[in-house]
Amino acid sequence: MFRLEARPQPSRAMTVASPLLALLLTAGLAALLFVLLGKNPLAGLSAYFLEPLNGRRQLTEVALKATPLILCALGLAVCYRSNVWNIGAEGQFVLGAITAGGLALWMTSVGFKASAWIITPLILAAGALGGMAWAAIVAFLRDRFNASEILVSLMLVYVAQQLLNYLVFVTWKDPKGFSMPHTPTFDAATWLPNLVPQSRLHVGALVALVLVAVFWAFIFRSWRGFQLQVGGLSPAAARYAGFSARAALWTALLVSGAMAGLAGAMEAAGPLRQLTPYVSTGYGFTAIIVCFVGRLHPVGILFSGVLLSMFLIGGELGQSRLGLPNALTGVFQGLLLFLLLACDTLIAYRVRWVGAVPAGGAGR
């Protein structure tokens, strides 16, 4: 009979190293999987870990895909640190795409022209406000009726998706689109400016980098960030100190909603340039993994966002280069998270053999 025993003091170095260790173990298991699939493990690992970083086109694509993941995860980190379990970033992302896309469509239809210095902030702000409004519903229901924010935020994802469906199938449908579900293409004036010529990477990536620094300062160097963390770690202590739990709830949800909405706006006005029912491909959910692999730390999130983006792109490259099945990408994501949790557990606890337990004694 094994038992998990809390270690008196978990190693700090190991806590930091744990994601790297998990990554290493994932790579090891991945290599094993490649062998079992009859592929050269080195070529397989290279498709996932080297090819996505090979050359300007691939690098910009990794950054493009990492941007929404990082943005969503930054907001979620604030939530999770405050013990607010928002798992509906996906819905807030969709709402951001709707509000930003709606503004872009309006600008397109009235022929609104202005410099990118004016239009881009407007589009991004519209997205952030949209996501914020969607998260505010969660905050309100939790605050007023004590409804579980986990359920409410998750269910609102489906509502957001249906709202998007309604808009692209009916209200905003392209009149020249043969009844197909998409809006007209936005006017070029509303597109996000490019960051690297001949690539799809837009200024959103730069905004995300700046926000990583802003969130680091907010979480670790601001009074409000401190209050949120205390509330998350010990609600009783926060109450005793006079920190408002309501303020923490609203701040966390509004901030994370704004970030997811911002990501949605960037996706709509960045690579998509129109709205379709398929605006998000699960960014809001993948961001939850990004958030935890990044240890709820803005800099960690930056790295894990890039890593997950590499996984997703590597999955495609593995298919086109080596004929690997698509399902591997999901397996790797799951493995990484699972191994990270295992590493964390083993850092905080040790496994002890406590001898045979008499029948009926194995209560737990």
Next chain:
Amino acid sequence: MTEMNKRFLLKVAAGAIAVAALAGCGKSEPPKAPEPAKKAEAAPPPPPKPEPLKAAWVYVGPVGDAGWTFAHDNGRKAVEAEYGDKIKTTFVEKVPYGADAERVIRDLAAQGNKIIFATSFGYMEPMLKVAGEFPDIKFEHATGYKTAPNMRIYDSSFYQDAYMAGIIAGKMSKTGTIGFVGSFPIPEVLRNINAFTLGAQTVNPKIKTKVVWVSTWFDPPKEAEAAQSLINGGADVLLQNTDSTAVLQTAEKNGKFAFGWDSDMSAFAPKAHLASAIVDWSGYYKRAIKEVMDNTWKTERTVLGVKEGANDLIKIADVVPEDIRKKVAEVKDGMKAGTFEVFTGPVLDNTGKERLAKDAKADQAWKDKVDFYVKGVDGKIPAAK
């Protein structure tokens, strides 16, 4: 502390050894030369052995969906069988619509593929963007409507299959209500619902069709739920425009009838299966590849159907009476000869408005714009104004 560190070192070491061992066995294998893409392009003088033509497919579902993607992949395999070492094919499955599709298509183009097939509607805009960047590569888009000098479109005529299935459904339904599990209310799917209903009405003029929409092409649990709700609502013969076998299997469980879609699904529901509506893309894919090889490829729109040997209704079950089989065979012969048109006026929509005048035969432009249910279909199209 030290004990713990030791343990972790051991673990890391074990991991490293495992990786090294695997890497080692990888090295000892004859390295499969991951042929660099540039090699294919950087050899214009007549080489001793010509490089194989590289062709790529982009799929929306998994190749094992037994439906739409499976049928396209069979077409790809037929191309491989036909051209052997003169061709090298690649595919990427489960590619989401939108931003990801553009990256996948661009990467395939950069990898030296000379022709790329994107097999679902949502790849239209991404493919159009990439086509603009690679004028020397041929792009083929299934079920779309936009073309470019190096991008053309192709489609099938599933409504012909659906019409023949309708004839059978009209006979086999005892309740007088048949059901349809729809994916998205786009013209292609509405054509199928309407053709299914019109076919059934040739046998039983009073038949009613109920429709449930699932807003997805492939989601077995959702498709099964929709099928169950149709059955609960009194439908006893089902057809679907989704890609899995779930509807058929749900019918089997409930002792009702249903059809296979996209490929032969008779094995999934021996009792419920009435027939399978299929499409065979291999003829088109072989032709397209040959045109690239011969340098005769030009942009156009191809609509394949029963006449071209692409669409068919196969494996009609033994429970279907002889006179109905004969009727289906007659219709099929008419389609093959090009004399029979499913949408022949008068066609009324389910509000009673005439959509096609008496004796008029629908042309392609009419079929492209179908946005109504024919008389006999219950309800309103979701998201219709």
